[in-house]
Amino acid sequence: MSKEITPRSQDYSQWYNDLVLKSGLADYSAVRGCMVIKPYGYALWENMRDALDKMFKDTGHVNAYFPLFIPKSFLSREAAHVEGFAKECAVVTHYRLKTDESGKEVVVDPDARLEEELIVRPTSETIIWNTYKDWIQSHRDLPLLINQWANVVRWEMRTRLFLRTAEFLWQEGHTAHATREEALKEAELILDIYARFAEEFMALPVIKGIKTPNERFAGAEETYCIEALMQDGKALQAGTSHFLGQNFAKAFDVKFLNRENKLEYVWATSWGVSTRLIGALVMAHADDDGLILPPRLAPLQVVIVPIYKGEEQKNMIDEKAVSILNSLKQAGIRARYDDSDTARPGWKFAEYEMKGVPIRLALGARDLQNQLIELSRRDTREKFQIPIDNIVSAVNDFLAQIQHSLFERAKTFRDGHITPADTWDDFERILNEKGGFVSAHWDGTAETEEAIKEKTKATIRCIPLNPVAEKGNCILTGKPSNQRVLFARAY
């Protein structure tokens, strides 16, 4: 009973922390704001990474790797960019340590100061565009469709496991195009990939939209995003795709000769998702007993637990269980037979529920007699008796069903938490009492957005794509507006 989780209803933040730590996704580290991603959490990330990587490659992207360090001067080339990141940059100033006079401690060698400090990348636009300058001369070099899987560092004041850490893992795509239209199309293509990934793999319904200028990426002309809703009614940005215009091309002087033999600045996009998605996965689906992982991403999809009395039964069950395990594996299902004798069945049940394994199979002497096996769903906790001969197809069906119903459950919750508001009173009341997205009119100014944030802590999460045109009046100022936008308190 050492693994109690704080109930969601009592303290949502504590519930989240307990869950991440006790399910074995991650641990705190000795370094402020940096976490250790444990094997189970990393396996989950690998599955996410593999699925995304395939989607990128299927649409013509390739992977490369750029340096961790960025010369300080690069960052200041693009004014808005440096403005956005300067306050959270880790800086390398020296390249050598030495032993101090006492001979006991190492200290920074003052003689080893770098002539130009290096920034630990908070994002790689600058180092990459400095490189692209050498790679692009003609329209024949375009488009350049490159992604990298990397770690980045942002010195955040207040960190939270997976949701905001000083160092995190992510992918960042950086593309170069000959025309504005093509770059815009790319940014939208990636947004579609992100949305598909969130919905089809993470079972997480998302809203596609664009950010207001206030919330836009530092250096972008347009930021597209997908926004998701967590169980506590707060929104979480799950991915962004930026149309960078010619900002970085101009900052790094990247020009190409077009078909008319004229020099032109290159058009750019950048886009990324991070290990933050793991936090989203936890907060969207888990309950008071642990994680609930969508089958398509779960490191372990099926666990088989033996129930036996004595050696003799154990041997019989072992034989059957191993043959079931092998047929599941042959069918491409990530399965494991937990025959460890250090824990009893009840303990194992609780443990795998904590870890969010979608399906548990329990096999005992009684089941062998009847040629049945007990299948238990993590998401609904329903139990079924399945003929052993049908087990592979049953498991496949259930995995698909679980994937589907997790999405439907999250979507029902999300759809039920998009609430229109037409008066300021309603607006505040919905935010305070119900949470979720509030759909309201906005006069389009940064001042109003800022004032609303000041009053309610809610921000404009996005201006939904494919809007329904509707005349209305700004929720705060009453000025005319043509479209509703989505407000929410966010992570």
Added chain:
RNA sequence: CGGGAGGUAGUUCAGCCCGGUAGAAUACGUGGUUUGGGACCACGGGGUCGCAGGUUCGAAUCCUGUCCUCCCGACCA
């Protein structure tokens, strides 16, 4: 970075106010009985009390500094 709480065995925590040989539960090891929802009995191993200074005959305990974590706030593609 401001306010609050905390750091003692792998884990959760007591001990600190009032200084005097470091405790519990759980986990772990061995043996046995068990095994259909977090088993039980017996024996056993494990902590320079976050770190660094200081006060003292003596510091987990008092003082100073520092690092890390949590909560609230400010900040935050």
